[in-house]
Amino acid sequence: MLQAILDSAVSAILAIDDTGRIRSVNPATEVMFGYRADEMLNQNIKMLMPEPYRTEHDDYIGRHVKTGEKRIIGIGREVQGQRKNGSIFPIHLAVSEFMVDGRRFFSGIINDLSDRAKLQDEVDRQSLLFETVFEHVPEALVISSPDGKILLFNPAATKIFGYDVAEATGMAWANLFGNPESLPQIEFDISRSIERAPDVILSVMLRRKDGSSFPAEGIITQVVDQHARPSVRVSVFRDVTETLKNKEAAVKSQRLEAIGQLTGGIAHDFNNLLTIISGNLELLEEQPLREQDRDLLDRAARAADSGARLTKRLLTFARRRHLAPAVINLNDQVRTMAELLRRTLGDMIDLRIQLASPLWLVRADAGEVEAAVLNLAINARDAMPEGGTLAVRTDNVVLEEGETGLEDSLKAGDYVRISVSDNGIGMSNDVLSRVFEPFFTTKPVGRGTGLGLSTIYGFIKQSNGNITINSEPGVGTTVNMYLPRCDEEAAQHDETLSLATEPHANGECILVVEDNRDVRQLTVNRLKRLGYDTVECASGVEAKAALESGQQVSAVFTDIVMPGGMTGIELATWISARLPDLPVILTTGFSDDAAVKSEADTFWPILRKPYTQKQLASTLRATIDKKAARQTSLRD
Template identity: 45%
Template sequence: MASRPPERVRAFDDLCDLAAALLQAPSAVIAIWVDADRLALVGRSHDGPSGAFVVTVATQDPAPADASASPLMIAGRQVRAWAGFPRRGDGPAGLLALLDAPDRTASHRPDAATGEALGTLARQAQDQIERDLLAADYARRTAEMGRIHRIAGVGGLAVDLRAGYRNRRSPEYLAIHGIGPEAAEESHEDWVRRIHPDEREFVERRFIAAVTGADRDYEAEYRIVRPSDGEVRWIHASAEIERDALGRAVRLVGAHRDVTERKQAEMALRESEERFRLVAESAPVMIWMSDVTGACVYVNALLRQFFGHEEPAAAKDYGAALHPDDRAAVDDIVLGALARQEPFTVEARHRRRDGTYRVLTTHAQPRSDNEGRFLGMIGVNVDVSEAREIQRRLVEESKALEVLNHTGAAIAAELDLEQLVQKVTDGGRELTGAAFGAFFYNAASAERESYMLYALSGASRADFAGFAMPRATTVFAPTFKGEAVVRSDDITADPRYGLSAPYRGMPPGHLPLRSYLAVPVSSRSGDVIGGLFFGHPDRGVFTARAERLVVGLAAQAAIAFDNARLLRAATREVEHRREAEAALQALNSTLEQQVAERTRELRERDEALRQAQKMEVVGQLTGGLAHDFNNLLQVVLGNLELVQRHVSLDPGRLRRAADNAMHGARRAAVLTQRLLAFSRRQPLDPRPVDTNRLILDMSDLLHRTLGETIAIQTRLAADAWWTEVDANQLENALLNLAVNARDAMPGGGVLTIATDNARLRAAEIAAHSEMAPGDYVRLTVSDTGLGMTPETAARVFEPFFTTKEPGKGTGLGLSMIYGFVRQSGGDIAIASQPGAGATITLHLPRSGTRAPESQPPVAQLAPRAVAGQTVLVLEDDADVRGFTMESLAELGYRVLQASDGEEALQLLRATPDIDLLFTDVVLPGGMDGAEVARIALSLRPSLKVLFTSGYARDSIVHGGRLDPGVTLLSKPFSFADLAVKVRDKLA
């Protein structure tokens, strides 16, 4: 059966009594099927059987053999008639049976009326059974709901809103409120009294408002004080309000739940959150919380203050304030930790509200709810900027100390001054972070306040090759005078900058320089040895700390300088003593021989000294004389040329006079050139020269010059090297030697010219020679003439010494050759005996390269100017300037003039279309022609420059050679020379 049979109740017994009385049977029973074979009595008449019994086949006698086995067998009674009722739904099937004496005759069988009555009674029994079953099911369901309510802590109530708010409460409600069963029905006032006094008025007013309003739902949470134990509990009330057609509240059905634990948890959580907030808001570190994506959901006051916002922009993007260079690395760490729900630590730069960046170390931990669900991260940011700055400074200081110690040890052990200053300069650049550094040695020349470049770091010598050495200007003077350290964040903004001529600042092409640091290096005696100079193209690079470090380095360097110089002096002294001791020992052993040799050496040295002094005096005299004399000759020659060009050919005498004057002036010019060559003051333009080719090209000229009585032989080495000389001067020298040989062979003879290669070692070079060991081209000129005595041969190179008759020579021919060869880096020697001719040998330095083959120049008329070309003539001599301007104007040039450098520069600034600057080298006013040219080229890089001079001195000639790129027209010059040089320069 689907449900348990109900217990026998009085209603069934009453039906059995009624059936027995109506049908005149001693007893009656009502039974229902328990299972397929058993019936259970649920009702009986007063004397009916009880219990369960088994019914076999109805057509057979139901009485078993043992009558006591059946409960229907009572006092010999058996079933007289019965009526069954079928099952309805899941209900039981059963029967209503009448029990009587066992009379089985037909007359005792039930009639129709009996059967109908019995069936009616059976149906009533069935209805009663169903009512009992329904009641039992309702009771069961009610009990189950009660259990559910008890388990869930829910108590039900129903309130009649029309009858004074009378209400009924469930047992669970009573338990929640702490009241007994007698209060199952209580008044509205009883409920109000249980509400906590602090909330009573508010809760009741809200309840009345809900009932009298139009709401259908009512919810509230409030505290009650339970009467049973005085405990305060939190109640959550929810209900539905039933309303009539007019909207009036008629009934409320609802439930109360005890939510004390939840409210306590919520209050504990709020209290915990409040405590956390109080701690976080007053914490000395920056605290934040994020969600699972990393977006901030809370930041404390210190972090808000850091960002400068109540809710920082980083709330949606934690990296909004990150330094761009740190963003990628932080993303990898943070997003990886979020994905793995792991703690992380990261350090990065964050932008503050003022735009500056601070270094923050972030430590973060995962945070979860009570059920372990990941909610995001909670972390702290600690500003470690100062700590990192201290660490950085410690690293810098450690590195600086390491560099200082290393450099100090290195320079203390260094004895070579060049290596010493290089190490000091390198160490200073490393200490300061300079882009480049230099050490300038404080060695002023007699003529200029210039200083020798001694060491460079971070730059090449090519970077400084085009500039004069630093001078004692307003910027450099404090360093070279040892007055003070100069440190500038921007030297171009320094008030001392730009005050000195000629550049008024850095010259064009100078290394980019803004930050500047210069520290003097002074010895223990107070002498300024030099200066350490450092530069950087950015502003504000050198700090006070860098200055202190370099000052300390300079002090170490000064000590090392002094020590190195003292050691060098001591070493020289020891060497001198050893040499003296050795010499003394040798002298003791060979005193007489040593005295003789020493006397000879002293005589030779005295003679060489006298010769050098004589040459110096003659050179100075010649130089000054040549300058003034050539200027005079220029005027003479120039004006004579004007006479030649403009005088008519008819007046023959005037023409001859002009020609004779020209011849004399040219002889005077040749004389000055020989004087300059002898004194080694002439400017040379050395280039690679094929000596063999030069000799062969001069063959015709030599034959014409020497005449038919002199035979010329050449012995030219096929593999002869090229030499590095001025080709024009070499031709003049060879021609002079040939003429001298001709004069030594009045009756005719043989002139031999030979070339070969010579590799000279130090031992092969005469003690009085200025040559350096190396490769040379040897050029030999021999004659078969009269020869000369040794005394004469020893003086042939002296100026103005001659063996010719008066008026036949100047005595400067061989002197000129001597000066030219020595100035070219070679040497000259003569060997002769009376009657055996003479041999003159020239050693000329070998060239490292070969020049391209060139065609001989083609004779042409003086080239004219291109229309519109302008020449600025800078010449202090008014007569020379006048001739030059007239000649250039005749050639078609537009001519401007200036008498000194300042005037020329003003014209250059004011006149943009000047094509050529034609300038004398020696000028008044403090600036020579070379200085004017350098400034002019800085102003006008496309400007062409042509120099002229009767004596160029050292401004464009160094080591006897013209500086690279310099073109010189020597005075006196002819109209044609001027035309060709100017045209070539402007081409």
């Protein structure tokens, strides 16, 4: 029976004498170490040991025999064994001592711990992995007990909530929530998650150590044991303050872009109407009129001019107005308008101007910069009915990636900032969300058009800059305009063409291409008043056909945006290729995208509606004479 027990034992069982030689082994020993029994019998037990156990083993036995000291005998310990193939593996060795016929023997029971070692390695690996994730995950990771006490608090959580680990450990998990009324529902959802979905996903307001609240998204997982009882609660939170801000900015940007497209189209149509109105009024001015009729005519002309200024502001908001950018120093612009600002603001408002020196240069339309500052100053004045302080500042700023403007993240780089600040009544968040929309105003009826800030917005965006506005009711408002730094030197202004006289024709014939019948008829009448013969076409395709048929003209005056399959740009391009000596002048209600993309200003002069007869006469005469002079120089 004893032999049967030894043969069937899972553990390796062997016996050695007091010299360390192996006297018996069971089958499990052969399996464990890879030796046959006859290879082990009468061999020193050291053959089954790696260093340093192999060298030290005989000393252990000798010392025990002499002194009775027990290092392993009757105790058991974890050591290492060595197989026949040389591999080393962990074992648990239990040694006992017995006497047979007065001679001392030792028995050893050995268990292979390889599987346990592998399991421990996996546990260690998983622990290291958890520790790495716990320490470096960017979201706040909070592990709490079933009774709601925080057990673990990762570095991201300390950064988001403001508690250090010692403060958070043992603190109530519920203290992290900014709205206590939401907790019962959250707890209910967590309790139901055990039976249904494993996770609870929520959007919630959380609270920092300093008491401030912030929006967050979270995933809460209830971990249960084998009996389906709650073990720990794992909460992952992410601060979505910047995400919501960017989303709100994107929505605002899309809304303003849609309004801009609508506004630009309306302004373009109005420019056509104003061209007809102002042009015909100009023609009427040349007629003999009674004094009272001339007064009516002057009033109508002034109204048409006001309409033209209104459409310019609409086009600026829509970023479709043709600007005249130049390299300028914003300090110069502020200095030149300081006295105007003081007169505009009045005695009750203290104007403070702070100009950085040296200030980087920018490329912008100087007139639009001055109009923007003046508009902001007027708004600030109206926001301080009892008086106050208005500050205009300039400074150089370097923006980093991720800084947010009105719509989106500001492009990193060097900028010049011009700020207008007041300590007036300020604005609510609802007003701030719409402040740059055209026609939106909080002023009484008749006090404002609602186009001031929208015009500034359009000008700044068209200049590749950005704008921010900060306001708080009862505290005041600050508007920051950012314009990109320009490394060019400020250019000298060219003398503008004098429009005091109207150059007339020298027997030339002009091809007028315009799809709007009334605008076309007005243009023809104007040209005839200047002494030009005219040929009319209602589309680019019709004009092309006329030129291909041999129609002789001295210049082509064409609208840019026309139906019929050929724009004015396309017609001008065709003429440049087929009839390079024929001058082309373009006209448009705004700087159309096609004109911008084709850099039309570089190749052909453009008259922007509504234009005066003097502008038409001067541009036409200069273009024809310039072309003629070039042809003469080529012949010479």
